[in-house]
Amino acid sequence: MIPMTIPYAVADYGDLRERGFYYVDKTGFIPKLELYNAPVFLRPRRFGKSLLVSMLAHYYDRTKADRFDSLFGQTWIGAHPTPEHNRYMVLRYDFSKMVMAGNMAELEQNFNDMNRGAVQVMVTHNRDLFVGFQFSDRSHSTKMLEEVLAYIREYDLPKVYILIDEYDNFTNQLLTSYKDPLYEEVTTKDSFLRTFFKVIKSGIGEGAVRTCFCTGVLPVTMDDLTSGYNIAEILTLKPEFMNMLGFTHDEARTYLAYVLDKYTGSRERFEEIWQLVLSNYDGYCFRPTAEPLFNSTILTYFLKNFVTDGGIPEELIDENLRTDAGWIRRLTLSLENAQAMLDALVIGGELPYNVAELSSKFNKRKFFDPHFYPVSLFYLGMVTPKDRYVMTLPNLAMRSIFMDYYNTFYSISGEASRYVSVYEKYPENRALEPLVQNYFEQYLGQFPAQVFDKINENFIRCSFYELVSRYLSDRYTFSIEQNNAAGRADFEMTGIPGTEYYLDHRIVEFKYFRAREAGTIAGLTLPRPEDVAQVHAYADDTHRRFPTYQIRSYVVYICARKVCRCWEV
Secondary structure (H helix, E strand, O other), X not given: OOOOOOOOXXXXXXXXXXXXXXOOOOHHHHHHHOXXXXXXXXXXXXXXXXXXXXXXXXXXXXXXXXHHHHHHOOOHHHHOOOOOOOOEXXXXXXXXXXXXXXXXXXXXXXXXXXXXXXXXXXXHHOOOOOOOOOOOOOOOHHXXXXXXXXXXXXXXXXXXXXXXXXXXXXXXXXXXXXXXXXXXXXXXXXXXXXHHHHHHHHHHHHOOEEEEEEEEOOOHHHHHHHHHHOOOEEOOOOHHHOOOOOEOHHHHHHHHHHHHHHXXXXXXXXXXXXXXXXXXXXXXXXOOOOOOEEOHHHHHHHHHHHHHOOOOOOOOOOHHHHOOHHHHHHHHOOHHHHHHHHHHHHHHOOEEOOHHHOOOOOOHHHHOOHHHHHHHHHHOOOOEEOOOOEEEOOOHHHHHHHHHHHHHHOOOOOOHHHOHHHHHXXXXXXXXXXXXXXXXXXXXXXXXXXXXXXXXXXXXXXXXXXXXXHHHOOOEEEEEEEEEOOEEEEEEEEEOOOOOOOOEEEEEEEEEEXXXXXXXXXXXXXXXXXXXXXXXXXXXXXHHHOOOOEXXXXXXXXXXXXXXXXXEO
16 A cells, blocks of 8 residues: 555644655745744645744754754755754744633633743753753743743843744634624733733844744734734735745646656546646635745645545535635625625626735724725635736635525525436436526526626526536536636536546536527527637637547526526537
8 A cells, every 4th residue: 555645734844754745845935034033924724834834943943953854855955054954942832722712811811821831842842951940930921931031041042933823813713703802902902912922022132032933814913913013024925935835836736746646657637637626726826916826735635635535536625614704704794795795706706906905914994894805805815816906716616615605695595405306317318408407497596686687607607516516526527717728618517537427528608698688598599609619619629638528518598587598519
């Protein structure tokens, strides 16, 4: 049996390297980080922040100097080490471990319980330097940090390299659970959190702390802390750090080739799997002109399941990603705000934004301002810049999450009895036409008439995908507006290798019409020649790239809630 070397949920750099897991080398960013004393780097959930923190901890920890070659051999930094490697005492905090509470006193107690162990561990690991040192009070984590930093200054010991992973995790939880007053207490006046960061700020200024590197999701907490930590240097949008987390296309292609070589012994299916991962996981940009990135953890989720399932996994979306929908509900505050935002993204497919507001710092008040939603959603990893003017949903995974929320918002029933009878017959006839008719009658038929004045082809293809994928995801993979030489096909479904549906490929071109055109559409016996030509161009390009596919093409006309016509052409 070939050992598993795909590191899903592996966040310990030492474990990853010593057990031979695959590693996308990000060590080349270390020299750039050394130019800063208080860097803050923000990325959405599941982007591999914890592994980055662990890599830095292993690089700078003086107690790991004897393991430098085993940990960093065959990496960029291993061949180009900086003078600072293995030079510092490393102090690691992980705020994602914070236990929530209903009042300030309990929250402070939980903060102390979570963080005092980190200081103790650092002292224990460096006991050769802390000979005879004892804490005066082990119940107060910030006081313990203060005492350690004072001792370092007094005896001129090596500096501390502080790492804080998910610095805003528990403050974000306060916001999502509607505990705004408690959040305000935590981030203002002389709260335990502000005092903690003041001690770090003082440690940097007095020379006991070399660097405090923070990761997180939002700049809100850092901004609201204001004078408590006004030395923060937020690197999130700096061009030189764009690719420090996430995988570029080159990194992802190399990763996929490694998986296919190691676990299948062949790259024969490389291009079709590549198209699948592009549709589902690609598309994150952190500047309007930056190259798109894959969410590293979600792509690794797919690759690991690809290996363990022996092929394309039935569930392409990591369920951990769906919990982000809680932010959508909290962010919009009112039904009116939610409707406007959902209509823009699910129907229009775009959310206009002011590129000047794509800022590294903003406070809680601005975060919840409806005009600022595009930037707020950008930091949460739910939208990404299409250009300097509009944000868009990055990929099928996020489209699916927003369609789920849209259906919930409009109370659209997902009751299986509406759909199952049609999909039960699909293995016998493999006919797309009944699926289209079922979608028109049972899904679109639930919407109020006024909705049809707003919806368009983008909504049709997204909602059709969401419905069909519920029942056929074990047989097909899907793509929406997949780029090819002839343009962007509205909807494609491809049979999964290893199933009897493999090589069955369907391409659908949707056209949507307003109610006033119902008579014209109902009277058509054939689709318009230009629409047939369009879908045939997509099919020709697909055939050139995948000549073994058995391609069937369709043109679908939907006219409000009045007419639905589907032709195989």
